[in-house]
Amino acid sequence: MNMLTRLEKTLYRLEAQHACLQWAFEQIAGRDGIVFEIGLGLGRTFNHMRHHLGDREIFAFERVVNAYPDCMPDDEHLIMGEIAETLPAASAKFKGQVVLGHSDIGSFDKENNRIMAGLISKHLPAALAPGAIVMSDLPLDMPGCEALALPPGARQDRYYLYQHGKI
Numbered sequence: 001m002n003m004l005t006r007l008e009k010t011l012y013r014l015e016a017q018h019a020c021l022q023w024a025f026e027q028i029a030g031r032d033g034i035v036f037e038i039g040l041g042l043g044r045t046f047n048h049m050r051h052h053l054g055d056r057e058i059f060a061f062e063r064v065v066n067a068y069p070d071c072m073p074d075d076e077h078l079i080m081g082e083i084a085e086t087l088p089a090a091s092a093k094f095k096g097q098v099v100l101g102h103s104d105i106g107s108f109d110k111e112n113n114r115i116m117a118g119l120i121s122k123h124l125p126a127a128l129a130p131g132a133i134v135m136s137d138l139p140l141d142m143p144g145c146e147a148l149a150l151p152p153g154a155r156q157d158r159y160y161l162y163q164h165g166k167i
Contacts, residue, residue: 012158019153024133025052033099033129043071061086083119091127098127106137113138128164136160
């Protein structure tokens with residue numbers, strides 16, 4: 001049995017994330033809408049999105065901030081708290097406005113991943129605009145969304161892509 005090491009899993013996840021981000025940026029170019037970054041973490045992906053998406057509003061969700069100082073959103077775009085509370089409220093507030101949703105909240109705890117994937121799957125779709133792209137490090141089961149093939153450079157089962165309805 002060919003088991004991946006944790007280093008390989010991390011490398012392949014980051015390669016897939018980068019390929020999916022570049023693809024998603026092309027898909028949403030010229031479309032109005034905001035971005036949800038669910039799981040700010042160290043802020044590397046937020047920093048990457050901010051660099052490539054220009055003036056587009058990006059709202060980052062986090063419960064405990066550990067981001068690098070230069071990878072932090074301003075206070076207006078940082079949504080602090082438990083995702084079970086913050087995502088439903090933000091999805092109601094920004095109903096139908098999110099053109100790109102990125103969820104990176106997985107861990108090596110299978111039960112926690114199951115719970116987090118369930119929360120994202122249940123609450124994110126209300127915020128999504130028609131044709132919105134969702135990227136996730138966890139497989140999701142979102143009503144009104146279909147799974148998409150990964151772009152070149154992204155290994156299967158390292159990242160997941162979805163589209164909400166049609167444009």
